[in-house]
Amino acid sequence: MNRGEKDMEHSGISSAESLDSGQSHHGNAVAHIDHVSFWYGSAPTRHSTYYTTAADDGTADVKRTDRATLNDISLDIRPGTITLLCGASGSGKTSALQLLNGLVPHFHQGTITGHVRVADLDLSTADLSACGEVSATVFQNPKTQFFTSAVRSELAFRMENHAVPRLQIVSNVARAARDGDIEELMGRHLNELSGGELQKVACAQAIGADTPLLLFDEPTSNLSVDAIEEFAGMLARLKRQGRTVVIAEHRLYFLKGLVDQAVLLDSGRISEIMDGDEFFAQSDEARRRRGLRSLEEPMVATAPVTEQGGNGLALDNLRFAYRKKAVLDISHVQFPEGSVSALVGANGAGKSTLARLICGLLKERGGSGISLDGATVSHRDRTRMSYIVMQDVHRQLFSESLRKEVTLGQSSAEWEAVDVPSLLKEFDLEAYADRHPLSLSGGQKQRLVIASAIACDKRVYVFDEPTSGVDYRHLIAIAKRLRSLARSGSIVIVITHDTELLRACADRIVTLHALSESEGGSHIQVESVVRQEEAEIR
Incomplete structure (x- = not known):
C-alpha cells in the first residue's frame, strides 16, 4: 500500500465511494468538455477564438492535410475527484490539459470545434487571464512556468499580479510552502535547484493558487521514489480537502487508491473511460496491451559488488562546488565499459552536476582525477568523446x-554513414520526419x-532521465537500445528515478548520497542488479 492509499484509508474515503453511479451531468461538473476537436496551426488561425466550424470564419473551403491533435473529446470532471489522463506519448494528454487551462487555443493557436467550460466560465469568450483564475497547472517542464529567480518570490508572483493584499500573500506563501513540503527550499534561488526540486516548487505554486481546478502534466517525471510517495500523500490531502485534480501521467502505481476515473487517450481520441478501482484491477497482460506502465510499485533486487579494474571511466578524489557551496566530494567510483550503470539518488544529491562533469561541461576542482581506460582525460577531451542527453531536452x-x-x-562523411530513416523508425518517429x-x-x-545521441557514435553516453514522459512500449525500446550501446563497448551511464527502467536494463546501480560535511564527503554505494527473468531486456 503506497502513501496515497494509506492517507485515503485513514480518511475513510475510497475512490469508488467518491464516484456517483453513472456519468455526471454537466450541471455538477467543475469542468465540461463537449465534443472538442483541435488542430494545431491549421487554418483558420485567429487569436483567442473559439468557433464551432471553419465556416464561421468564412473559410469552409480550407483543406486540412494534418491529423487532429484532439478528436471529438467529451469529458466531465466532477468536484472533489482525481481524473487520470493516460496513453502513449503523443496521444493528446498535454493538449487535453491545455484545453482546460485555456492555452488551447488562446496561446497555442489553431482550429477548434466544440466547447469547454471550467467553473461556469465559458472558455470560448473568456480571455487568457480569466482562464488563469479557474485553474492552475504544473507543466511537464516546470522551468517554462517560472517568472522570478527565487522560490519565495515565485510563490508570491501569481498573487502579486492579481493585487492580493500583502499580508494575505505572506500567509498564503507560507501555507503553500507547508502544503507543498518545500519549506526547506524557501531561501533558495531557482537556478540552484535540481529538476525534482523545481517540480516540487511548481506543485506548491499551483496548490497555493487555490483555484477550482488543479492540472498536473507528468508531475513525477523528475521525482525520486521517496518524493513520488510524498506527492501521492499530497494528492490524498488535496482530495480530503475537496480539491478537483486532473493529472496526465505515465507512471501509474502511486495513484492506486486515489484515482476516481481513468481516461485512456489514443491518437487524440478517448478510447476508454474506467473508474479508478476497475483501472487498477486490470491484469498485467491487459495493461501491457494498452501500452501502460506498471500498476504495482516496481522493485529491483540488488547485491553488493566489489569494484574491479578494467576499461572504463574512473573518478578519483572528484570535487566540485558552485561558488562556495560544495556539491560533490567523491573518493572513487568506476563506470565500466560494456555495462549499463544507473546513477540514482535523492533529488538535489548532485547527479546532474556529476553528469556535466563527466561530459566536460563543468570543470572539476584541482586535484580531481577523471581517467578513461587508465589514462587521465581533461574536460575538453571528455567533451569530444561523450554525449549527454539532458533532463531538459528542449535545450538540445x-x-x-x-x-x-x-x-x-556532423560532417558530411559522418552524416552519410548514419541511417536516419532506420533510427527514426526505431524510436517510432518516422511519421514525423519532416516536422x-x-x-x-x-x-x-x-x-x-x-x-x-546514438547517431554521434561516442565512447561515453550519459542519459539524464531518458524515460521521463515515455510510455511503456517506448521505455522498453529505449532500454533495449541502451543495452545494445553497452554491448558495443560504450560506457553507458543512466541517471534515473525510474525503477521500471532500472529493472529493464541496468547492470549496476550507483547510489549518490548528498554531500554531508559531517561525514567528510559524498557517500557512494555500488550494487549489482540481480536480474529477474520477467524484467530482463536483452
Missing part, C-alpha cells in the same frame, strides 16, 4: 526537422534526442 533541439536534427553538427522538433510531445522529443 535546434534544427527545423527531425530528419535534420538527428545528424545536426519541427518543437511540435512534438515531451516523450517524442525525448526519443528524438536519444536518436541524435
